Amino acid sequence: MLYSKKKFALVDCNSFYVSCERLFNPSILKKPVVVLSNNDGCVISRSAEAKNLGIKMGEPYFKVAKIVKKNDVKIFSTNFALYGDISRRVMKTLKQFSPQMEVYSIDEAFLDLSSIKNENLLEHAYKIRKTILKWTGIPTSIGIATTKTLSKAANYIAKKEKSGVIDFINSKQVDNFLLEIEINNVWGVGRQLTKFYIKNGINTAYDLKKIHNSWIKKNTNVFGSRTAMELRGFPCISLEPHEEKRKNCCVSRSFGKKVTKLEELSEAITAHSLNAAEKIRLDKQTVKKITVFIRTSPFVDKKNYYANSKSIDLAIKTNDSIELIKQALFILKNIYRKGYKYQKAGIILSGLEDVNSYDKNLFSKIRNEIKREKLMKAIDYANARYGRNSLSIAQAGLKKIWSGKKQHYSKIDTASFRLLPTVRI
DNA sequence: TCTGGGGTCCTAGGACCC
């Protein structure tokens, strides 16, 4: 045998962000609900009822405002602290069903079910769904197959089934299911590949499965041929159970209203630098390279579009907020141009490394290094204890006129007693 | 008026070396 038969399950939470909001707000249970991205910009999660109204994923809010109003669609701004917390509960529960598990995103995970007998797979999946729903309140869909790509495909079909589970391993109609999946909904096929495939008459997952391997190899990259092989049942992508530390860390936001002044951009970049520094300290990492970028809106006034970014390689790796801010503001001054209406700014920390590999060298410029480390620890502690940005630095600004809109925030914080819902009897 | 944010991986091309 060329390979060992694996069995994968992809467990995916249904309309995850919406489901999280529903947990604390039963009045929106059977109603159309959407969750908006930062700054209330785009739709990033939709309930089944909202999908049926024709509201599309990723659509700008202002384009669906009419439908929203007409159908009394309930709107929520993002509450990532809440979604992250619920996600951890779901993953913890899932882990009981297979220690070999890969948390793939905030709302989905691959499980290795190779040890389960074929005839028991369905029953096992139902049990997983039932337990997750009972313990966390979150509805899920499960797809089972011999490769990750096929389990994604099975999951896609499962989302439309009442049972919420599709098992390709025991099914004789896999090809029929694959015919139902448009090529752009295949895992690993994005916008560019979709265009190319459709031009060549490949319109469904089934078409991609049936196309000659030599053609795929000649015309696409390794990604393309991997996807096609996986659709045929040859595993090319393995389970990655270890949670690896991130290699880059980006913090960026678009502004609530357009920003023109360097001072305002500086405030935003300072705030983003603080958040990024805190994130990498939490992971016990240091950074080698800082990039700062700013841009105007790519949608309005295209003639006056301006976007720029620059990087600095640090002489010495650090995770010190004050040092990072200093460098970031230096870059910002360098790329800032007067007379533009800026829409977004951000900072990227790359070349992240573990603190242990932290090597002090001759160019160390941070004086009182021990003191500064203690200061950073104090800031991190205060912000963990009293909420993000409880302790900041003055440079980040207090008014924050650049900060985004959050008009429909649910104000649920599972880590705060103050915000617990009250029950009146 | 209003168009998200945070990641990973691959690839082509340049710099450098022998």
Place this chain on the structure above:
DNA sequence: TCTGGGGTCCTAGGACCC
């Protein structure tokens, strides 16, 4: 001053994911 082939490493940009 000119000549060639072949290798590695790094980086920026693109494509993809949720």
